[in-house]
Amino acid sequence: MIKPLTSLRFIFAFMVFSSHLGFLEISKSDFSRSLYANLFREGYIGVSFFFILSGFVLAYKYQDIILKKQKSKKTFFIARVARIFPLHILTFIIAIPLTYNIFVHRKLHWFAQAVTNFTLTQSYIPKSSIYFSFNGPSWSISDEMFFYLLFPFLLFLIFKFRKRYFLFLAIISIVPLLTLVIPSSYYHHIFYISPFVRIFDFSIGVYLYNMYKIFSSKKSAINYDFMEISSILLLSLFFFFHQQIPQVARYSFYYWLPMSYLIFSFSFQGGMVSKLLSKKIFFHLGEISFGFYMFHQLVLRYFDWFNSKFHVFENDLLMIIITFSISLMISHYSFVKFENPMKNFVKNKLSDFSI
Numbered sequence: 001m002i003k004p005l006t007s008l009r010f011i012f013a014f015m016v017f018s019s020h021l022g023f024l025e026i027s028k029s030d031f032s033r034s035l036y037a038n039l040f041r042e043g044y045i046g047v048s049f050f051f052i053l054s055g056f057v058l059a060y061k062y063q064d065i066i067l068k069k070q071k072s073k074k075t076f077f078i079a080r081v082a083r084i085f086p087l088h089i090l091t092f093i094i095a096i097p098l099t100y101n102i103f104v105h106r107k108l109h110w111f112a113q114a115v116t117n118f119t120l121t122q123s124y125i126p127k128s129s130i131y132f133s134f135n136g137p138s139w140s141i142s143d144e145m146f147f148y149l150l151f152p153f154l155l156f157l158i159f160k161f162r163k164r165y166f167l168f169l170a171i172i173s174i175v176p177l178l179t180l181v182i183p184s185s186y187y188h189h190i191f192y193i194s195p196f197v198r199i200f201d202f203s204i205g206v207y208l209y210n211m212y213k214i215f216s217s218k219k220s221a222i223n224y225d226f227m228e229i230s231s232i233l234l235l236s237l238f239f240f241f242h243q244q245i246p247q248v249a250r251y252s253f254y255y256w257l258p259m260s261y262l263i264f265s266f267s268f269q270g271g272m273v274s275k276l277l278s279k280k281i282f283f284h285l286g287e288i289s290f291g292f293y294m295f296h297q298l299v300l301r302y303f304d305w306f307n308s309k310f311h312v313f314e315n316d317l318l319m320i321i322i323t324f325s326i327s328l329m330i331s332h333y334s335f336v337k338f339e340n341p342m343k344n345f346v347k348n349k350l351s352d353f354s355i
Contacts, residue, residue, distance in 0.1 A: 002060070004266040005053060006286035007277035012046035013289040016137070017296045017327065019043030023304065024316055032316045042242055044192075047140050048255050049262075050293075051198055054144060055154075055205020056212075056263055063155055063209065073152050078350045080148045083290075084120075084141055086342035087334065091294045092117055095134040098301055102133075120145045126189040136297050139193055146195035147202040154206055162210040172200050172256075179248045192251040201256070208260055212267050224270030231265035232273070234258045284332075291331030291339060299327045 020043075024036035062076055103110040113133035116122040122131045123142035131139040161167055175197060182190055191197055215222070235258035245254050266274055276282070303323050306312070313319050 004274040004277040007282040009289040010285035012049040015043035015046040051201035052205040055202040059209035082346035143195040227265040228271035231262040288335040291334040296327040
C-alpha cells in the first residue's frame, strides 16, 4: 500500500466537494461568488485524479498476480464488487426520498433512472437527467465498473507494449483529436462522463505503474523532494491557467500530465511531503475518501432542502463547515461500521459462487 497516494485521495475528494457548493454561486457575497467561479468550480478535476490513480493502484496490486495467474480474474472482480457495491446501494437508498417529485410526475423516467443507477450503467446514457440522478457522484463508479471489466485485457496489452512509448502516446492522442470534431453539445457526456473515453485516463494509470516499475530500480538516482514539490507546482500552474483553456480540454486531456506526474512522484514515498502524508491522520482521511465522495452530495442536497425550508443558515462559511463536517463524520463511521464489514461479507458470499 502506498500511503501518500491514499492520503492524496482525500484532497481530491475535497476538491469534488468544493465543486458542488452551488449555493456559493448565488451568494450575496461577491467574494463567495468569485471564489466559487475561479477556484471551487474547477474541483471536478478530482475525478480525473481518481481515474488515473485507480489504474495505477489496481496495476500495483493485481498486475503481477493476474499476469502470472497466481490469482483468478474472479478474485479480482469479487474484490472490486465488494468494495464498491455495498456503499453504492446504501447511498442509492438514501437518495430515494430526493427523487419523490420525479416519481410522482414522471414515473417511467424515474424507473429508467432507478434501473440504470442501481445497475451502475447510468454513465452509458447521454442524458444528464439519467447519469446525474439519485446519488450524482455514482456516475463515476459506473465508469469504474467498466474499467474493471476491461482491466485484465488492458493489463496484458499495456504490459506487452509498455516500452513502446510513442505507440501509447499515439493511442491516447485520439482523445484530443476527438475534441476537434465532436459537436460542443456532446462535450460533457462524451469527454467527462462516458466510460468509453474515460477509459483513457484509467489506461494512463496502468501504463504509469509500468513506468514506476522501471524507475523504482533506480531509486538512488531520484531526488524525491524535488519530484514531489515540482509535481505540486506543476498541477498548481495548470490549475492557475485553467480559465484560458477550453472547457472540453479540461474535461478530457488537459490535466493528464500534471495528475500523472503527481501520482508518479508520490508513488516512491521518498520525499518530505510523502512522509507528512503518511501520518496516521492523513492516511485515515484517505481511507474514508470513498465514503466522503459518495456521501457529500447527498449531505449537500439534504442540507439545501432543510435550509430552504427553515432558513436557519445564511453565512456561506458556516454552511461549508457544517456540510463538510457532517460529510466527514458520516464517511468515518461508514468506513468503520459499514464499508469494511460489508466488504468482507460480500467477499465471503460471492466466493461461494462459481463464475
